[in-house]
Amino acid sequence: MDPHSHLIYLDNAATTFPKPSLVMEEMVRTYSRIGASPGRGSYDLAVQCESFVHEVRQQVSNFFGGDNPDRVAFAYNSTDALNTIILGLIQPGCHVVSSRLEHNSVLRPLHHLRARGLITFDLVRFDGNGFIDPQEVADLIKPQTRFVILNHVSNVLGTIQPISEVGSICRDRGIPLVLDASQSAGLIPIDMQTMHLHAVAFTGHKALLGPTGIGGLVLRKGIEIQPTRFGGTGIESRSPEHPGAYPYRLEPGTLNIMGIIGLSAGLRYIAQQGMENIYNHEMSLTRALRDGLASLDRVRTYCADTLENHLGVLTCNAEDVDPEDFAAILDGDFNIATRSGLHCAPLVHEDLGTSPRGALRFSFGPFNSLEDVKAALSAVSAVAK
Structure with missing residues (x-):
């Protein structure tokens, strides 16, 4: 199945989708x-x-x-x-x-x-x-x-x-x-x-x-x-x-x-379903994404060296790629929904040094899968090459 033929929704920190x-x-x-x-x-x-x-x-x-x-x-x-x-x-x-x-x-x-x-x-x-x-x-x-x-x-x-x-x-x-x-x-x-x-x-x-x-x-x-x-x-x-x-x-x-x-x-x-089961599922996907992004020289993640005391949210930037363009390419070319910008938390980005353009955020929900992570990593690799 073409991994781009259906929406890969990775913006669950904004709102979870789909609903049960x-x-x-x-x-x-x-x-x-x-x-x-x-x-x-x-x-x-x-x-x-x-x-x-x-x-x-x-x-x-x-x-x-x-x-x-x-x-x-x-x-x-x-x-x-x-x-x-x-x-x-x-x-x-x-x-x-x-x-x-x-x-x-x-x-x-x-x-x-x-x-x-x-x-x-x-x-x-x-x-x-x-x-x-x-x-x-x-x-x-x-x-x-x-x-x-x-x-x-x-x-x-x-x-x-x-x-x-x-x-x-x-x-x-x-x-x-x-x-x-x-x-x-x-x-x-x-x-x-x-x-x-x-x-x-x-x-x-x-x-x-x-x-x-x-x-x-x-x-x-x-x-x-x-x-x-x-x-x-x-x-x-x-x-x-x-x-x-x-x-x-x-x-x-x-x-x-x-x-x-x-x-x-x-x-x-x-x-x-069990709250702990949902949490563990989302964190397993977050770790897989973090590990994959860490192998890409032109991609930087923020505050993700350790994922202890963490939820399934991962923010990154690609060298020489504007975050808004980054998200638009993932959406338009790969049908992957993410969130770019300041995320309504401008002081975080000031302290990260990512202001005023912000960063790209991936966030997982209970219905995401490892296949979604693989598709996201493939897409990011193509954008950040």
Whole structure:
């Protein structure tokens, strides 16, 4: 079979594709059965829908080691959830600690708030292997530090950060730790209790294998998020004040029921297949790609000398080839989908020395195969010759 006759999708860090058939089938089946508006009526269908949503809250809470399903709030995606957390936590004059590994979904809200004189923030650097040092986080904490917010896994480098160690520091200092689990949720076990996390933001359409348009946040007891949007919730409708009870305080408007169904199905698929099995499969492909790229003189990979504490993300450049052209050739000539540019993480590329053009990123999903790796290596070899 011609290896170029079908799409080889290696952009799973952007969104996983394809989705499991279980997810697609369950979205159609369940939405056809209970596709009403939860909490907006007393008739049986609306009650069934509300009950289903609560079941998924419990499912999500269990998945992340939360302590109360009512403190699971659904959002459009992790960017939406992160904005809700950041804007709902800050106080005028407070200080925030984050890192230079962050995605713009964290960097831009922080910049927006600082530009308006509301906060200050400091960013910890990462080392030559792509990891932050927990002690450097500790060194940046000040008396006015309101919270620490960190990426669990870099979407550029695939490096898994030492979050548990940072969590212990934050616990000892009495500082909430917020986790951006956009890349990690579905591939790495996350336990809010043992990792000392106060809040987790996640998206459904990446490693959780659900559809786009669904994500959320999970809050432990002891952290309070002020609402940043207001509107109908289906309760306390006579009051002009937005409800203060969770999850309603963070969920104005009608929920994305189709997305919640797909998220639930994605979680069930992961449980059936085994998270560790999915992770090991993707890492075996990543190692094969890394080893193959290492044999090409004109190709450089970043922070991939060791793939310990790593996900299936590999970023590279080819000598004298613009990353955008690189991706276009792989797409047009070889039908291989990758991601080029700055990956919405400009500070990572500044520190790698790849700014302003960025780099080419390969990222694996559960349905990729060793044949995909071989095709990618053949294509890169042809481009970088």
